[in-house]
Amino acid sequence: MREISAVRLQLHLLAVYILLGAGGLMMIVGFFGCFGAVRESQCLLASFFACLLIIFGAEITAGVFGFLNKEQIAEEVQKFYSSSISDTSNPNGTIIASIYHKTLNCCGSSTPEVTSVLCADVPEDTQDCLVAIRDFVNEKLHIIGYVGIGIAGVMIIGMIFSMVLCCAIRNSREVI
Template sequence: MREISALRLQLHLLAVYILLGAGGLMMVVGFFGCFGAIRESQCLLASFFACLLIIFGAEITAGVFGFLNKEQIAEEIQKFYSDSIADNNINGTAIVLIYHKTLNCCGATNFEKNPELCPDQTEDTDCHTAILNFFDEKLLIIGYIGIGIAGVMIIGMIFSMVLCCAIRNSREVI
């Protein structure tokens, strides 16, 4: 049991490190675009375009992977919820309470409801069903947000290439 908690902590720390790395990468990409436009540097603007293209490809890959593996992702979240119920420590209880409050559900199945974890619960929905319903309802919203972000990235790539070509053409004239 203790090994599972240590593994879960390592996975959470890995997620934090990935988010920190992504934030640092976005700062570098923003620097390339901003400083390249200010200094009229073709190299920095081309680097900005290349970074946006790589991030765009990663977003498309993650979106396709998430859409194709929707059921497995929902199962992993259900398993995480069930493991949190099995943990009788304060972290497991806090995670379960967040699930109950957010999804307005109680218990892993209709037969496993714990009145201590959801005393004010009036709904009869179990959390495994609520997780599946949440994924079915919110998948389109997540997809539309992803398409919107991809559109903004495409506009950024177009503008960086237009600016890069305009800089090259203005230097040929002089």
């Protein structure tokens, strides 16, 4: 049980570090835009534009990769589930399987002996978890895509405004 707590703590710390890094990066990008607008600095506004362009490119690449490989993503999640329930004596696998069962409202897999051990008190009409995982990925990937398109739209507006402001600063300095 102590091993499970250590693994959970490491995963939580990894998630915290990733969120801190992403927040720090976004703070720097926001600083470029805000301070560049206040100080009317073409360099900072161009840096803001470049950072938004790089993040926009990464978002488009991740989105295209996700939509082109959604079957592989579903297969990898199914493999992870299958490997977690393959050894019922391992408490980590049992905990992971129970998380899948609660989240997706499913139970079992294509292996009947494992299903009988983990799903003893579940009704017979409960959906197979491998099917539930595939359905979940197919349903939720579109929502993630729509949210990504919305974020991309906001980023495009930010890039347009930063370039318009940068050009306005350049034109106002040429007049003087």
